Amino acid sequence: MIVAVTDYLRQDKLPHLWCGGCSHGVVVGAVARVLAGLGIPVDKTVITTGIGCFGKADDYFATHALHGTHGRALAFASGVKAVSDDLTVLALMGDGDAATIGGNHLIHAARRNMDITAIVSNNNNYGMTGGQYSATTPSGKKTSTSRYGNPETDFDLCSLVVGAGGGFVARTTPFHVRAMEKLIAEAISYRGFSFVEVVSCCPTYYGRYNREGGAVAMVASIKERAMSKEKFNLLPLEAKPGYFPMGKLHLEEKIDFNTRYREVQQKAQDSHRES
């Protein structure tokens, strides 16, 4: 069966609800093309989401879906994956979902290492509730709840996930769409917890509050700030702020949870037979 990208998208739900210039639609398109490219059947794909602008992403996919509470997409996904090794499980989250209210689930999902792909479209603020600051809003930046500048420090999500034990960690941008597709395809194919951060933009709130000059200027700025890991590492320390490494940042072979649990089942069944 030849699969087309349109098989994965609910055409009747388009156009999507996101603002002009928002990056989320770019990510949805990339995910759909990757699923089609990998030939993963729609009925063997589960998308879990939480709350927030990107939490609406499941609406556009003609796959199985579980749209739940804020921050819990990975917790729902963990239950799905634990009992369904044959399904491709994607958790699509914004920065509020993945890193702020759901930060605890993120680090534990990375540590637990189930074969789930987490894709975070990180636009540095809560779009759906009116542009408040999140755990990825850079220090000093203005949002609707940090009008005098954000007093907190932001997470580097990729470093966080590497630190928590994630075996596949990548970062990309809505400008580098082909690279994004390649990384998402690799992430889905990776056996274990995989994490892709998309450095996105929210022209409506974050961009406006910080006078970043609209979607085109914001994407251009993201493009300028992005560089390969190798190039980034060569920058002197004082030059690093303002830039970020992209591409595959961390790859490590690890035995995923379900494989390990099959060993648990084997041991349990052996010891059960003995007794």
Add this chain to the structure above:
Amino acid sequence: MVQSEVKFISGNEACAEGAFYAQARFYAGYPITPSSEIAQIASERLPTLGGCYVQMEDEIASIAAIIGASCCGVKSFTATSGPGFSLMQENLGVAIMGEVPCVIINVQRSGPSTGLATSPAQADIMQCRWGTHGDHAIIALTPSSVQECYELTIRAFNLSEKYRSPVVILSDKTVAQMREKVILFTPGEVELLERKKPTGSPGEYLSFRPDDDGIPPMASFGDPHLLRITSSTHNEQGFTDDDPSNAFTLIRRLYDKIEDNADDITQIKTYFMEDAETTFITFGITARAALNAVHKLREEGNKVGLINLLTMWPFPACKIKEAVANCRSLLVPEMNLGQLVREVERACCAKEVHSYTKSNGKNIFPGEIIQAWRDSL
């Protein structure tokens, strides 16, 4: 023929046995006293049954994970106590709104908050009913013995599958950790219910289109029928829909599919009701103290009876009303400051209703109920 197995086990163990009998094959949880034995047994036994145990990072994630697993068609459960049950309220709402069958065992301990971890209480009645926000209905079963822990857990899974709804077992520390004789069923002895699956073509399937009974068939993730579960107010397709008539139809249906079937869902056990002038109405461990009190008072020739509620929600109002039709007065002993008595008053407003409450981490003893009865005369 396979013989029924007689065991001397705790209420928590019996809940786990009931879950395994009901074919539950997934448990996600976070340890908490006095429910942890259920997690321990699940972690030991599920892998022998081809099932899976996952220890989650908190109770929010635990109930989320069992919802996810249940969407794959695997019967799933978790167990917790007060502080954990508080965290679960969020995603209990998801299970209600998304109509995802699952079983949550809440072993009540003394609260509020972290309270007394190792002391019993029966003070989560209203949290269980209304703890998650918004209009909704819930099914909650209340065992008072180890045998009932076993049987009601099986029943919880059956009701959960039948009504596409989460079901709470409201156990308590004493019932959960006491050991008693229990007779385990042989395979096939008790009918096990499964959720309705879609029968039409995949293209026609809508995740939330109810049959005439108000309950939508449920596909599983991985089926050709695509399942879209959502916790937001949705239409039959499972997409957010803010049309007021759609919202009302949904909320009404979620409520009615439980409340309209109260007769099927609810169970009460009655003792000495034929000539009872006063009836004790209670549940859980307090029903055991009340039964002891009834025996003692009957020995003295007093006409007292007992209703032991095996279902707390939906409240078995009709069954109680019918049972107490000829009684003069009712006495409601409970280990909280008066949660059950209000429901009894609502159900039996024409009766003289007395309350005996205790909220100090100790069980109500039979002698206290006898004294409360004397005081009520």
Add this chain to the structure above:
Amino acid sequence: MCKKDWQVILAGEGGQGLVFIGALLGEAAIVDGKNASQSASYTIASRGGFTKADVVISDEEISFPEVTEPDVVLALSAGSLERYCDTLTPKSLLLYDSTLEGGTAGKNRIPLPFNETVRNAAAEGRKVPLNLVGLGAVLGMAKIVAWDAVRKVLENRFSSLEVVQANWDALQSGAALVKDIKIED
């Protein structure tokens, strides 16, 4: 002592294995064809803190699983001795460890060398658990369940015959402490 229905309290502190011997006693009653319930009260401390196991045994259905009028109390800690020594009715039998302070010996209040038994055995290189010595004394004084039933429960619980025998010996060493003590009913 010989009765039909029994209410037994096994009290001490966390870590002494009181719930274990309570469950053992209850299960033996089931094996004996009776009804039994065993409930427990404990604190958040896994070691230390007041702990007790209540065991109710009857030929009838047991309505309330907690002890309301104890027939026998075993006290293995100062805290539990203090709790029960003055509150018991004359009908209740109290067995307590003789090294505990605060006990007043009397007709139905009997200090017994539980800890000494454990220490003496240890000196001979045998590991004898205090809880089983205590339960052995209880069973020696009060005919709650048949010894055969107790033996059967041990055999059900432990696959190793060696472990069964060690537990059995510990029970017997407890029973030996009371073999010459007679209580008039």
